[in-house]
Amino acid sequence: MNGEEEFFDAVTEAHQKVTGMIDLDTSKNNRIGKIGERPSQENGIQKHRTSLPAPMFSRSDFSVWTILKKCVGLELSKITMPIAFNEPLSFLQRITEYMEHVYLIHRASCQPQPLERMQSVAAFAVSAVASQWERTGKPFNPLLGETYELIREDLGFRFISEQVSHHPPISAFHSEGLNHDFLFHGSIYPKLKFWGKSVEAEPRGTITLELLKHNEAYTWTNPTCCVHNVIIGKLWIEQYGTVEILNHRTGHKCVLHFKPCGLFGKELHKVEGHIQDKNKKKLFVIYGKWTECLWGIDPVSYESFKKQERRGNHLRKAKLDDSSGKADSDVADDVPVAQETVQVIPGSKLLWRINTRPPNSAQMYNFTSFTVSLNELETGMEKTLPPTDCRLRPDIRGMENGNMDLASQEKERLEEKQREARRERAREEAEWQTRWFYPGNNPYTGTPDWLYAGDYFERNFSDCPDIY
Secondary structure: OOOOHHHHHHHHHHHHHHHOOOOOOHHHHHHHOOOOOOOOOEOOEOOOOOOOOOOOOOOOOOOOHHHHOOOOOOEHHHOOOOHHHEEEEEHHHHHHHHHHHOHHHHHHHHOOOHHHHHHHHHHHHHHOOHHHOOOOOEEEOOOOOOEEEEEEOOOOEEEEEEEEEOOOOEEEEEEEEOOOOEEEEEEEOOEEEEOOOEEEEEOOOOEEEEEHHHOEEEEEOOOEEEEEOOOOOOOEEEEEEEEEEEEOOOOOEEEEEEOOOOHHHOOOOEEEEEEEOOOOOEEEEEEEEOOOEEEEEOHHHHHHHHHHHHHHHOOOOOOOOOOOOOOHHHOOOOOOOOOOOOOOOOOOEEEEEOOOOOOOHHHHOOOOHHHHOOOOOOOOHHHOOOOOEHHHOHHHHHHHOOOHHHHHHHHHHHHHHHHHHHHHHHHHOOOOOOOOEEEEEOOOOOOEEEEEOOOHHHOOOOOOOOOO
16 A cells, blocks of 8 residues: 555565565466456447456565564555555555446336335445455555546446545546446445454545436445454455445435354344334345345244244254364464355345356456456547556556566656655645545535546546645
8 A cells, every 4th residue: 555654665675575475476377368358349349358367476485474463553554555456456446346246236217216216226325345255365446546447338328437536545436327227436445454354444535326217315324344364374354334225315224234244154244224214114135245145035034034043043053163262363364165155035036146256267367257357448538538547657557568577667757756756845835736536525415525526528638736
């Protein structure tokens, strides 16, 4: 992540040691051949690439401890991290992954009843974090003024985002349906903290979905994400916390509980919750896993099933294993064994199921098929993109191509360029001016937010800053 001055010298030295341990022999990439090239169009439908240009490298040869041992409890956005812990995407592109299951928004827009619309919106909110499963690489921290756009005519949306603040790091985004059926927007301010064996990402900022046909707006905040065993052991991810989705027109609310792992991993990845009306009457129960699927059922059937389940469970007693006795700081957190897939209650309705990942996903930072295409630079695209787009960022491009040496050098150069630009603004007492978003208040919650200024797709990029 972009560093403060007090960390820079020490971390640069550690960075050089780490990069020296990475295999820089890019000749191995020849065995990939042309597998990552984009297929041609068929019947007018744009095809996207199905693989990255180079495989992921191994992170097993070095330790993050040399970087993080002095940072327990600190805010990680102020610490420079070696490129070895990254994945070849910007955080702006990570945000775009919210749109992978955009069909759920289209489905919500077509539903005649508010309860059915809330079911689809809740499924979309859960699906938006599903791509984080097994994604242990850190996206590149966006540079101030960095942007990313994505137009997917096949999925019916276009998307624009901008890094509007550096300290604190804030990413603003705006998406709209090509059929004018929805607006999806927000600003994300992730707070990352290191707790000794884990890194916790607490999301801040409101996410808003507007269904234009129904004159409805839904708002929520994402759950907390935690990466375990960043020092020693196998990395694993969990999400936890309560997500409340509010329909500001009808008063319907969906309350979703992302369960922490729990003893023996019994609660790992589980999501449970309900939809209630404005009078707090429970109308619908939702359950499943954010890594797999989401189901729903009426409350009476749910309670009846749970009562029978409890009657059977009290006959079985679990024995706790306290034989370990090792100090907490000496051992890794055991990777929970994923329990059997979601037990479907008879009469349940399927709300969402995760897309199958490509067979070579493990060699591509555990990317989904949608994610693989995000940094694709199609022929002629440079002529239409602004110079601030993530696809043109040389350190990410170098890492994607397997050239770790170049990627490390470019990352250091870009960070120093950003620091110098900040010093220059300080000398001139000039304020940074955002290009596509402006600070304001969310029109539905009244909380501070960044709002889309419009006109991005008019493509007047003459006054865009030189950040690369």
